Amino acid sequence: MPSLGEVLSSALTSLGWPGLLAAIFLIFMVDAAIIPALPELFAITFYVQYGALGMQPLEWAVALLGAAVAGELAGNGLIYTVFSRFLVKNKRMPKIPDKAAKS
Numbered sequence: 001m002p003s004l005g006e007v008l009s010s011a012l013t014s015l016g017w018p019g020l021l022a023a024i025f026l027i028f029m030v031d032a033a034i035i036p037a038l039p040e041l042f043a044i045t046f047y048v049q050y051g052a053l054g055m056q057p058l059e060w061a062v063a064l065l066g067a068a069v070a071g072e073l074a075g076n077g078l079i080y081t082v083f084s085r086f087l088v089k090n091k092r093m094p095k096i097p098d099k100a101a102k103s
Helices: 004-013 014-033 039-047 057-088 096-101
Strands: none
Touching: 004 014, 004 039, 004 057, 004 096, 014 057
16 A cells, blocks of 8 residues: 555646645645644655656755745745734743743
8 A cells, every 4th residue: 555655746847846745835834734644754755756747856955845845935924924913912822832032
Protein backbone atom coordinates (compact mmCIF):
# COMPACT_ATOMS: atom_id res chain seq x y z
CA MET A 1 0.00 0.00 0.00
CA PRO A 2 1.56 3.34 -1.04
CA SER A 3 2.10 6.06 1.55
CA LEU A 4 0.25 9.36 1.49
CA GLY A 5 3.42 11.10 0.32
CA GLU A 6 3.78 8.72 -2.61
CA VAL A 7 0.13 9.15 -3.59
CA LEU A 8 0.39 12.95 -3.44
CA SER A 9 3.69 12.94 -5.25
CA SER A 10 2.34 10.72 -8.03
CA ALA A 11 -0.77 12.82 -8.43
CA LEU A 12 1.10 16.11 -8.52
CA THR A 13 4.05 15.04 -10.67
CA SER A 14 1.77 15.36 -13.70
CA LEU A 15 1.63 19.10 -12.93
CA GLY A 16 5.41 19.30 -13.07
CA TRP A 17 7.58 21.25 -10.69
CA PRO A 18 5.02 24.05 -10.12
CA GLY A 19 2.52 21.49 -8.83
CA LEU A 20 5.01 19.99 -6.41
CA LEU A 21 6.11 23.43 -5.20
CA ALA A 22 2.48 24.43 -4.64
CA ALA A 23 1.87 21.19 -2.76
CA ILE A 24 4.88 21.62 -0.48
CA PHE A 25 3.82 25.25 0.15
CA LEU A 26 0.32 24.15 1.17
CA ILE A 27 1.62 21.29 3.32
CA PHE A 28 3.93 23.60 5.27
CA MET A 29 1.23 26.29 5.51
CA VAL A 30 -1.28 23.84 6.99
CA ASP A 31 1.45 22.51 9.29
CA ALA A 32 2.25 25.99 10.56
CA ALA A 33 -1.36 27.10 10.96
CA ILE A 34 -3.43 24.09 11.90
CA ILE A 35 -2.03 20.58 12.02
CA PRO A 36 1.45 19.78 13.36
CA ALA A 37 2.09 17.00 10.83
CA LEU A 38 5.39 15.79 9.39
CA PRO A 39 5.84 17.97 6.29
CA GLU A 40 9.54 17.17 6.18
CA LEU A 41 8.66 13.68 4.95
CA PHE A 42 6.67 15.21 2.11
CA ALA A 43 9.63 17.43 1.24
CA ILE A 44 11.89 14.37 1.02
CA THR A 45 9.32 12.50 -1.05
CA PHE A 46 9.04 15.44 -3.44
CA TYR A 47 12.81 15.94 -3.54
CA VAL A 48 13.45 12.48 -4.99
CA GLN A 49 11.29 13.48 -7.97
CA TYR A 50 13.94 15.88 -9.34
CA GLY A 51 15.08 13.37 -11.97
CA ALA A 52 11.55 12.84 -13.32
CA LEU A 53 11.11 16.62 -13.50
CA GLY A 54 14.35 17.13 -15.40
CA MET A 55 15.82 19.40 -12.74
CA GLN A 56 19.21 19.49 -11.07
CA PRO A 57 19.22 18.29 -7.43
CA LEU A 58 20.54 21.55 -5.99
CA GLU A 59 18.10 23.85 -7.80
CA TRP A 60 15.19 21.57 -6.86
CA ALA A 61 16.30 21.49 -3.21
CA VAL A 62 16.50 25.30 -3.13
CA ALA A 63 13.07 25.60 -4.76
CA LEU A 64 11.54 23.18 -2.24
CA LEU A 65 13.19 25.00 0.66
CA GLY A 66 11.84 28.31 -0.62
CA ALA A 67 8.31 26.90 -0.92
CA ALA A 68 8.57 25.38 2.56
CA VAL A 69 9.72 28.65 4.14
CA ALA A 70 7.00 30.58 2.31
CA GLY A 71 4.41 28.05 3.51
CA GLU A 72 5.60 28.34 7.10
CA LEU A 73 5.45 32.15 6.93
CA ALA A 74 1.99 32.10 5.35
CA GLY A 75 0.72 29.59 7.93
CA ASN A 76 2.12 31.54 10.85
CA GLY A 77 0.70 34.74 9.39
CA LEU A 78 -2.69 33.11 8.99
CA ILE A 79 -2.82 31.88 12.58
CA TYR A 80 -1.57 35.26 13.85
CA THR A 81 -4.26 37.07 11.87
CA VAL A 82 -7.01 34.78 13.15
CA PHE A 83 -5.94 35.16 16.77
CA SER A 84 -5.37 38.90 16.61
CA ARG A 85 -8.59 39.71 14.77
CA PHE A 86 -11.06 37.39 16.43
CA LEU A 87 -9.67 36.83 19.90
CA VAL A 88 -7.42 39.66 21.01
CA LYS A 89 -9.39 42.59 19.60
CA ASN A 90 -12.63 41.14 20.96
CA LYS A 91 -11.03 40.54 24.37
CA ARG A 92 -11.85 36.84 24.09
CA MET A 93 -8.37 35.37 24.46
CA PRO A 94 -8.52 32.07 26.38
CA LYS A 95 -6.78 32.29 29.77
CA ILE A 96 -4.13 29.59 29.24
CA PRO A 97 -2.65 31.01 25.99
CA ASP A 98 -2.92 34.52 27.43
CA LYS A 99 -0.96 33.52 30.52
CA ALA A 100 1.66 31.71 28.42
CA ALA A 101 2.13 34.71 26.16
CA LYS A 102 2.59 37.09 29.08
CA SER A 103 5.15 34.95 30.89
